Amino acid sequence: MAKTTSPDPGARPVLLSGGNPQIPKGYGDAPVQAWIAAAPGWKSDAWRRCDALIERAVPGVRKAVKWNSPLYGVDEGTWFLGVHVFARYLKVSFFRGAALEPLPPVGSKQKDVRYLHIHEDDALDEDRFVDWVKQAGRLPGERM
Numbered sequence: 001m002a003k004t005t006s007p008d009p010g011a012r013p014v015l016l017s018g019g020n021p022q023i024p025k026g027y028g029d030a031p032v033q034a035w036i037a038a039a040p041g042w043k044s045d046a047w048r049r050c051d052a053l054i055e056r057a058v059p060g061v062r063k064a065v066k067w068n069s070p071l072y073g074v075d076e077g078t079w080f081l082g083v084h085v086f087a088r089y090l091k092v093s094f095f096r097g098a099a100l101e102p103l104p105p106v107g108s109k110q111k112d113v114r115y116l117h118i119h120e121d122d123a124l125d126e127d128r129f130v131d132w133v134k135q136a137g138r139l140p141g142e143r144m
Helices: 027-037 042-057 126-138
Strands: 062-064 069-073 079-084 091-096 114-119
Touching: 027 042, 027 062, 027 069, 042 069, 042 079, 042 091, 042 126
Parallel strands: none
Antiparallel strands: 062 069, 069 079, 079 091, 091 114
């Protein structure tokens, strides 16, 4: 009979293509913090800061990791924002971004979605980011 072993709890998560951490699906802050800790290089610190801004902008925000990406929402089972690691940037998805003013800068094939790309040398406009997060948190979330 083959011996099975548990994964090494100290092992780093696998990074998927583009560098996105492979984190098991989970709800609450713990899986999001695990994703942040596993994000490669500068992306970990950048999203740690964004996560803190989101928490302050939307008190009681709900968090989850699904499809290896952190999601943020207000109501049970719906989400207003998600983030994903790509090789050169963090892709912040505002699921109802077409309703935000001003519009986040990057369009999508999906009519309601708008993106913010955060690159390593970008100076994040925290006031604008927080404003978008507050607006997004007041809109109906996307069921996923």
